[in-house]
Amino acid sequence: MNENQEHNDQQNLNEDQARRSFLKKLGIFAGIGAVATAGAVYVGFDHEKKKNPTGKKVRVLTADGKLMEVDEAELQKNENAATEELTELQRRGREGLAGKHWVMVIDLSKCRNARMCMAACQGAHELRPEQHHINVLRMQDAEHTEPYFMPKPCYHCDNPPCTKVCPVDATFKRQDGIVLIDNERCIGCRFCIAGCPYSARVFNWIEPLKPANNRVYDIELNVPQKKGTISKCLFSADCLRKGEMPYCTRSCPNGVYWFGDRNEDTVTNGTTKETVSFSELIRKNGGYTVLEELGTKPQVYYLPPKNRAFPFQYEGKTELDPHDSRIGGGRG
Ligand code: SF4
Numbered sequence: 001m002n003e004n005q006e007h008n009d010q011q012n013l014n015e016d017q018a019r020r021s022f023l024k025k026l027g028i029f030a031g032i033g034a035v036a037t038a039g040a041v042y043v044g045f046d047h048e049k050k051k052n053p054t055g056k057k058v059r060v061l062t063a064d065g066k067l068m069e070v071d072e073a074e075l076q077k078n079e080n081a082a083t084e085e086l087t088e089l090q091r092r093g094r095e096g097l098a099g100k101h102w103v104m105v106i107d108l109s110k111c112r113n114a115r116m117c118m119a120a121c122q123g124a125h126e127l128r129p130e131q132h133h134i135n136v137l138r139m140q141d142a143e144h145t146e147p148y149f150m151p152k153p154c155y156h157c158d159n160p161p162c163t164k165v166c167p168v169d170a171t172f173k174r175q176d177g178i179v180l181i182d183n184e185r186c187i188g189c190r191f192c193i194a195g196c197p198y199s200a201r202v203f204n205w206i207e208p209l210k211p212a213n214n215r216v217y218d219i220e221l222n223v224p225q226k227k228g229t230i231s232k233c234l235f236s237a238d239c240l241r242k243g244e245m246p247y248c249t250r251s252c253p254n255g256v257y258w259f260g261d262r263n264e265d266t267v268t269n270g271t272t273k274e275t276v277s278f279s280e281l282i283r284k285n286g287g288y289t290v291l292e293e294l295g296t297k298p299q300v301y302y303l304p305p306k307n308r309a310f311p312f313q314y315e316g317k318t319e320l321d322p323h324d325s326r327i328g329g330g331r332g
Pocket of ligand 1: 153154155156157160161162163179195196197198199200201232296
């Protein structure tokens with residue numbers, strides 16, 4: 001063995017020992033993510049060996065699922081707990097609900113511009129009055145037809161162009177079909193706004209209505225809102241996780257919204273709570289999606305605005321006041 005080889009071997013040995021000592025340290029300090037005692041579980045504590053133990057033992061659950069007993073004095077609050085919580089919300093938010101494929105049906109013949117859906121949505125997502133995840137637009141298809149109202153959320157496209165143009169993987173489609181945004185990743189480039197053919201996304205140009213106040217960002221609720229990032233309809237992913245209907249769907253007084261699982265072929269009306277076959281509802285009522293020819297495969301279907309009042313009437317008037325803030329900015 002020459003002198004060089006000997007030197008290299010010694011260096012490798014030192015590096016190996018340093019790595020082992022680092023891994024050992026990591027095992028002690030980073031190994032405990034949750035603490036369980038007397039049936040309760042506490043998340044966000046670290047474990048560090050102390051010289052003056054109290055003698056009182058607590059049982060802890062390590063991050064890799066092992067149960068062990070440590071002295072109470074050896075537990076200390078992990079200042080990064082909020083980060084861990086955020087990471088967990090991001091992880092489950094990206095995964096979505098297994099086996100589901102959410103779909104919405106909007107019955108345009110029922111919409112009376114009550115705008116309760118908008119209010120419920122804006123309240124839940126802490127949006128400014130001028131920001132809309134769902135907007136009710138006044139539409140008129142042709143000169144000889146009467147206007148009607150059309151709620152417009154994000155269509156949660158099965159082939160979403162918005163996610164494909166994001167350079168940082170901040171917006172994505174989950175296994176249950178919902179298209180979400182992670183505002184902790186969003187860099188505010190607004191490529192996704194340009195990529196969406198349905199103008200479904202909004203940008204937080206100014207400080208949000210409610211300050212963050214150290215709240216942990218919930219990717220499924222998009223709250224707290226963050227200046228310089230994108231926001232949009234989430235199909236109320238937080239409600240679906242709890243087994244509840246979306247905010248807009250259950251706040252509508254007129255039976256406009258149906259929501260359900262495409263895999264089960266069922267949708268439930270948010271107002272009447274009636275459950276019917278999704279495919280039959282679409283087939284029997286001439287259901288359609290917007291700009292189908294683009295191949296985006298929206299998961300929001302519309303039932304046509306049949307039984308319109310001729311002439312058009314809204315709150316007893318045939319003409320709408322263009323300055324009425326309740327009238328959306330649609331065509332017509
Ligand atoms: Fe994306 Fe727009 Fe489709 Fe929503 S409607 S999934 S924002 S392309």
